[in-house]
Amino acid sequence: MQENEGRTDGHTISTTVTVAAPPERVWEVLTAFDRYGTWHPSLEILRGEPRAGAALAMRIAAGTPQERSAEGTVVAAEAPRLLAWEGGMPGLLWGRHSFELVPDGAGTRVVNSETFSGSMAADVLAANGGLLEEEFRAADAALRSAAEGGSAAGRG
Template sequence: MNSIRTEVIVDAPPEQVWAVLTGLDRYCEWNPCIRSVDGEGGPDQTLLITIRFAWLPPIRFKAQLDRFRQNEILGWRAVFLAGLFIGHHWFELHPLDSGSSTRFVHCETFDGLLSTPIFVVLSGLFRQGYTAMNRALKTRVEQK
């Protein structure tokens, strides 16, 4: 399975990170990678997500929230090309320093018949986008 894992330390408790992360309707204000999310953030909800990576055109897709534990984990599963490419995307929040800061972990795994060729071609762009999102999230949370 092909995967990407990035992380950043945010100087705020998980509850503050969670508030920004689950403010889906405000992603357009700060998130350079996930440009919009339409839908309610809750267990088993369907989201309509628009992403943008560097030179690629925006990509809009449906995703099913499949990981949701308040202040701990938020994630979704999206199926592309009739199941030939499947993405499992999630965010983990780990309290540090007795809860005064948070390790924000940003991951995605890809499977399906086309996952390896797509991963080989686009994993660098994905990693850059996720790293940029992590920095933007850190800035947004720490400014509040």
């Protein structure tokens, strides 16, 4: 079930989706960083591992005019409930992205969110908040499909 009552509160974009798979399965998909390009519609993790302190290299909005590279650091990897990373330009635009997994019957409720800070955060969200929310919704649907599909990390 795709709930996705997306919201933008101040400098946070957050969506929620219910996945018909246990948290351990969703965790498996989310932490197979080398497989993001096979299921995630707008993010590839080019380098990194799912452990606190690990450096990440990412391609965001791959294949679109907004494509950009980014680096970050995993700040939480608490199996199977919380995965978070952060990165950006300190003081200007900093983002902390997280996936919170909550058991929900036989499935998992996933809260997909990013909180932005810095002097550019308000302007960036005012100009791009709608696009970012659409990207989150597409990612939620893809995560649900990958986790419910059964292969080790989605399609591929």
